[in-house]
Amino acid sequence: MANSTAVKPAGKRERLVAGARSLIHEQGVQRTTIAEVAERADVPVGNVYYYFKTKDELVGAVVDGYIADIQAALVRLDRHRTPQARLKALVQMWVDQREDVAQHGCPLGSLCSELGKNDGSGLDVDGAEMLRIEVDWAEGQFRSLGRRDARDLAISLLSGIQGAALLANTFREPEILSRQARRLDRWIDSLA
Amino acid sequence: MANSTAVKPAGKRERLVAGARSLIHEQGVQRTTIAEVAERADVPVGNVYYYFKTKDELVGAVVDGYIADIQAALVRLDRHRTPQARLKALVQMWVDQREDVAQHGCPLGSLCSELGKNDGSGLDVDGAEMLRIEVDWAEGQFRSLGRRDARDLAISLLSGIQGAALLANTFREPEILSRQARRLDRWIDSLA
DNA sequence: GTCTATAGACCGATAGAC
DNA sequence: GTCTATCGGTCTATAGAC
Numbered sequence: 001m002a003n004s005t006a007v008k009p010a011g012k013r014e015r016l017v018a019g020a021r022s023l024i025h026e027q028g029v030q031r032t033t034i035a036e037v038a039e040r041a042d043v044p045v046g047n048v049y050y051y052f053k054t055k056d057e058l059v060g061a062v063v064d065g066y067i068a069d070i071q072a073a074l075v076r077l078d079r080h081r082t083p084q085a086r087l088k089a090l091v092q093m094w095v096d097q098r099e100d101v102a103q104h105g106c107p108l109g110s111l112c113s114e115l116g117k118n119d120g121s122g123l124d125v126d127g128a129e130m131l132r133i134e135v136d137w138a139e140g141q142f143r144s145l146g147r148r149d150a151r152d153l154a155i156s157l158l159s160g161i162q163g164a165a166l167l168a169n170t171f172r173e174p175e176i177l178s179r180q181a182r183r184l185d186r187w188i189d190s191l192a
Numbered sequence: 193m194a195n196s197t198a199v200k201p202a203g204k205r206e207r208l209v210a211g212a213r214s215l216i217h218e219q220g221v222q223r224t225t226i227a228e229v230a231e232r233a234d235v236p237v238g239n240v241y242y243y244f245k246t247k248d249e250l251v252g253a254v255v256d257g258y259i260a261d262i263q264a265a266l267v268r269l270d271r272h273r274t275p276q277a278r279l280k281a282l283v284q285m286w287v288d289q290r291e292d293v294a295q296h297g298c299p300l301g302s303l304c305s306e307l308g309k310n311d312g313s314g315l316d317v318d319g320a321e322m323l324r325i326e327v328d329w330a331e332g333q334f335r336s337l338g339r340r341d342a343r344d345l346a347i348s349l350l351s352g353i354q355g356a357a358l359l360a361n362t363f364r365e366p367e368i369l370s371r372q373a374r375r376l377d378r379w380i381d382s383l384a
Numbered sequence: 385g386t387c388t389a390t391a392g393a394c395c396g397a398t399a400g401a402c
Numbered sequence: 403g404t405c406t407a408t409c410g411g412t413c414t415a416t417a418g419a420c
Contacts, residue, residue, distance in 0.1 A: 163355030
């Protein structure tokens with residue numbers, strides 16, 4: 001299934017997904033048009049529909065791309081020796097992107113927020129899986145620390161991250177992420 | 193300035209703002225059309241533009257309404273005797289609305305998230321003031337507790353609330369708000 | 385002041401040539 | 403497979419009757 005036609009032509013599909021991802025992060029799903037995506041991907045407008053039957057399907061591909069990237073990132077975090085180090089490395093990911101987050105919000109959080117407004121009509125893509133993977137992974141780390149309330153702690157951690165991202169974006173202050181990350185680090189160390 | 197024509201005709205303007213507020217909460221700004229707002233407010237479509245020159249102005253009126261309501265709510269919270277009781281009463285406001293928040297997100301948070309995508313073109317309304325009022329108020333409470341890091345604590349508190357609201361909405365689990373609120377309550381009591 | 389009708393612009397999706 | 407041209411629908415905003 002991974003190669004129906006020898007080698008990929010030029011990665012048009014990949015370029016479309018990448019263009020859609022960045023535009024959706026900057027403008028949101030609703031404000032992003034197929035024409036804009038095609039232009040950023042350097043693909044003729046009408047050709048988009050050869051790769052994606054609907055705009056929904058394109059957004060779905062963006063979500064799937066995020067899921068794959070998140071899983072890969074979490075595997076990389078597993079290399080750290082202790083659960084504490086892994087959890088702090090997770091927090092650090094948002095600090096590293098603080099400028100981008102302050103400018104356009106957390107790519108995952110703001111996308112989930114927008115997709116949460118879907119009530120069946122119009123666009124209908126489920127973004128919950130993106131955050132669920134992170135919560136599940138964090139829960140596993142807290143459980144390695146011997147915490148019975150691992151699930152709640154995981155939700156607390158992701159809440160703290162996502163909330164800080166929202167405030168950093170609303171106030172356009174990347175330092176909010178740095179400062180809240182320091183607090184979360186201390187909180188992680190205080191557990192065990 | 194509060195009464196140019198004796199008594200309000202029938203509160204059409206108020207009904208429009210109320211309709212816009214609920215529709216924006218349910219669907220977001222972009223997906224909400226003037227026609228829908230007019231219908232929910234029981235006002236003829238074209239008449240909306242007599243009260244609001246543009247859609248932007250209508251959204252701005254919704255934001256102003258939120259700001260007024262927030263300020264009134266915070267004044268009510270000031271009745272509690274201790275800063276801790278006031279802060280916990282603030283958290284409780286989201287718990288009381290947990291079903292609505294799980295269904296459509298925090299009205300303020302999701303609106304700020306969407307307005308944060310505005311980059312000058314298209315709609316341009318600033319929603320930061322809504323959250324700033326809450327952060328400022330919480331900062332004052334923490335300062336009453338003698339905390340030097342009152343600003344950071346206030347941002348931590350609002351981050352925790354907004355993050356929990358985002359996860360509760362994404363996973364459609366109102367209990368996330370209840371459980372995170374209990375954690376925030378304990379955290380507030382542990383300070384001082 | 386109130387309402388109808390519609391202009392004008394834009395977008396998602398399709399048809400069909402190559 | 404690739405691309406152009408365009409349809410049909412929807413939205414904001416306005417013009418103008420009452």
